[in-house]
Amino acid sequence: MEATIANFRQGKHSITYNQMVVYVDGVTKKADAEKLVGKKVSWTTPANKKIIGKITAAHGNKGAVRVLFEKGMPGQALSAKVKIE
Secondary structure, eight states: OEEEEEEEEESSSSSEEEEEEEETTHHHHHHHHHTTTTOOOEOTTTOOOEEEEOOOOOOETTTEEEEESSSSSOOGGGTTTEOOO
């Protein structure tokens, strides 16, 4: 399954660099997004290193999910494709 990184998870005054909001291809409802909680997500850097994350929760009502990565993500990861396993 493929997905696209939308943005960092952020509040009014802060950004959480190891959490991302991700849109999954083909998922448009919150109920479908909640079924993906607990699955692994991997992003391959331009240097061919893998950064692994885990889906923690649905985000909003349109099928987006929150992903907690093992370390902070670079800005070049925005709008990149990730694989859900």
